[in-house]
Amino acid sequence: MRMNVTYCSNSMALAAISDAEHTKKLVLELAKKIPVTIDLHTASGSYWSNGSEVEFAKSFQVEPVIATGAGDVWDAANIMGYLANLSTQERLIFANGASALYIKNTQGSPPTLRQVLSFVAKN
Numbered sequence: 001m002r003m004n005v006t007y008c009s010n011s012m013a014l015a016a017i018s019d020a021e022h023t024k025k026l027v028l029e030l031a032k033k034i035p036v037t038i039d040l041h042t043a044s045g046s047y048w049s050n051g052s053e054v055e056f057a058k059s060f061q062v063e064p065v066i067a068t069g070a071g072d073v074w075d076a077a078n079i080m081g082y083l084a085n086l087s088t089q090e091r092l093i094f095a096n097g098a099s100a101l102y103i104k105n106t107q108g109s110p111p112t113l114r115q116v117l118s119f120v121a122k123n
Contacts, residue, residue: 024047028049031051038050042059045059055089057092065103065106078091
């Protein structure tokens with residue numbers, strides 16, 4: 001099957017990835033097509049697939065005050081999760097927690113490890 005990538009506006013992209021079950025299928029199909037695992041983070045949650053399995057972790061609901069840099073914080077926390085040998089579900093939740101804390105922080109600074117662990121444990 002040939003995959004086509006089409007540019008669309010942010011609102012169209014968000015509408016396309018707002019349905020978790022549909023997005024899980026898309027991530028699974030993409031991971032089947034290319035020989036790498038897929039990590040995808042969206043406003044609604046994070047997805048992982050290796051082409052035969054797929055996992056989803058819902059985003060934490062917070063009031064955002066900043067968005068620029070949230071993806072970078074998620075990526076850094078995700079890499080940290082890989083290095084700490086967290087399970088896929090734990091890693092996605094950890095990265096979601098880090099980005100949630102970041103976007104609600106008026107200082108615009110990434111959270112500490114302790115802050116993320118505390119936040120995830122409470123939520």
